[in-house]
Amino acid sequence: MPRRSLPAGLFGALIALAGLDHQAFGGLPVMVEKAKADDNGKAARAPSMPMARDPAVAVAEEYEAARRKGTREALELFIARHGDAPLAEQARAELKRLSR
Template identity: 85%
Template sequence: MRRRSSSAGLLGALMTLAGFGHITLGGLPVMVQNANADDNGKAARAPSMPMARDPAVAVAEEYEAARRKGTREAFELFIARHGDDPLAEQARAELKRLSR
């Protein structure tokens, strides 16, 4: 008896073992397609990035953190980072007060 190789038979066996519904022909795996689709089966839009924080609010929060800490190092660090900000003047005043 002659043995004949059958690539079609091997491919069929692999598809059976892997599960036919896992990969669509020429597309993404079914699970990925389902995850990227909304309830109507349409592709969902990419999630949008949240709005950037207001830099002035972030600086004010950092100043408040330094004030709560109340150490010379905290105020010096704030001044080093935000020396041109109006709150830096308040931090300098706090440093002078700490020196007394």
């Protein structure tokens, strides 16, 4: 067996081992079988994003943080960000108490 045919035979064996799932088309692999994307037996995937928080809870937490800080700047920032929130009135009252 000439030395030259060994690499060619090895190359042919590798192509045969690769299977018939892919065929070369212009040097690029191409799928020849139908994709199995409709597996009904699989469990549903978990959502990629967590559920949105309740905005009222987030505003209440922010108010409590501003109240714990106890500075004019913290309360003014809360009022500027959440002026329409029900807790904004409490923040305004707290701000008046601090200015006395």
